[in-house]
Amino acid sequence: MLQGCTAWPEDSARRPRQQGYWADITLYDMLLRSVGAAPDKIALVLGTRRLSYAQLGHAIDRLAHRLLDLGFRPLDRVVFQLPNSIEFVIAFFALLRIGVIPVLALPAHRRDEIARIFSHTKATGYVVADVWRGYDYRLLAAEMSGLAPSLRRVLVLGEPGPNQICLNDLLADDAGRHANTAALAAVAPAPDEIALMLLSGGTTGMPKVIPRTHNDYVYNCRQSGEIAGFNPGTVLLALLPMAHNYTFGCPGVLGALGHGGTAVIAPDATIETVARLIETERVSVISAAVPLIVDWLNANRPQHHDFSSLRVVMNGGAKLAPELRRRVELRFGCAFQESFGTGEGLLNMTRLDDPAEIRFTSSGRPISPADEIRIVDEHGEDVADGAVGELICRGPYTVRSYYNAPDKDAAAITSDGYYRMGDMVRRFDGNLYVEGRLKDIINRGGEKISCEEIENHILGNPKIKDVCVVAMPDEVFGEKACAFVIPVDGETVDLDEIKNFLISRHIAKFKLPERLMLMKEFPTSAVGKVLRRELRQVAAIEVASVHA
């Protein structure tokens, strides 16, 4: 296994293998089975483009050859920052086919995040689009070429910049089509090897890089697909960035492909587009999230569209309120499914045949019989059923380490291999209920914001003496960031100034604080610790008073 990652101890690995949870195939093998089963079936749809499984398989092979020609080799890391597209899927699998490990960055990430990812992963490649939503990634890539000594090749979807390679040309080049597949077979990864790296919405400014193996991720997407009732008839609508574990593998696009279904990639997430695609593509499952669902429920459903194909609307990334879940079922005429999981592994889902009470209130239960869940108090002792405690877990698809980060492992993983999720939950009748959070992150409709990361950036402003960033409630996103700021004596700042300052630090826009509260001092405990809980209360009261 790639150096810097911890494998499951032998006895823990034997069980999933013996019990059949690990199929001992790679993600590419999983796809290949679907290609073999129905080569002419449509695998991917975007706008007027439709790609059959056979076409997808060929495109992957072609690109894999070209990537080998370019010098990519097994276990190289490649920062992968493409918007949702058919090429996202082709390039992802082409890298995997030759054992190269994509590190899935969000399109929203900017120089600060990307530079940290390069410095941590020592990636040799960078895959970007030319321009997307007004942002020119070629310029970012050019900057990275100067900043990241490991970076050798930049691949651009669309028009490349100087010294950058055109991904479309590589895809169009048919020279490798009949080439010796032995070259590809020779570099095919083992199922126990790292397949991809996800980024954690962690609590610090430094990225936590989550290595996922083929075996564990194949299981992750197939097993969650089972629980969502996926089969070759499944037509999944993908709306959120595919770099999110939830959209890509829970069961998401990979789950749809692994079950021989079709993934429809939506060009946008408006109710008009969604309604049109449900009807024209006969969509059966939607992977959605809180802000989208709130939006759709507040919009008038276009009346003339036929939603009869729709079976499931899924929500993940943050909790959807019970009343909204009920309204989803009424409005869309389908089952609602809650998905509560993490890029580090554990995934819980409500079951489609759960009674309404469970579907509408719970956060689901583990997808695997082999998931080991404990809910513990601050001393690590199990709490009684129904009591709130910290969720810790281990199992056949929950990681045993981050990539190259022993200090983070020490904090996040217990000596007996349980991952601390940082969520406060209660278990009742086998179902989990998320009640709160231990970790200092803000969950903005599923996008995670590290309080510490933003505080560190704000402290870079010479006008600021101290800062504390906390979550404030928001009707659409659930939470947003509120910055409590103590300016240096004689100075004052406003929200726009803080936002502009943060933009100048090149961070993702979703992380910007959306409210500013100026303070003279922070409330502190007897030992001088800032009482974030009190600040959260102040922010909540402020938000409520504005809405009153």
Ligand code: AMP
């Ligand atoms: P990430 O690290 O981005 O995969 O985020 C994982 C975290 O998102 C979990 O530990 C939870 O805090 C939160 N989360 C994800 N899904 C849900 C959900 N359905 N309900 C509540 N919290 C969720």
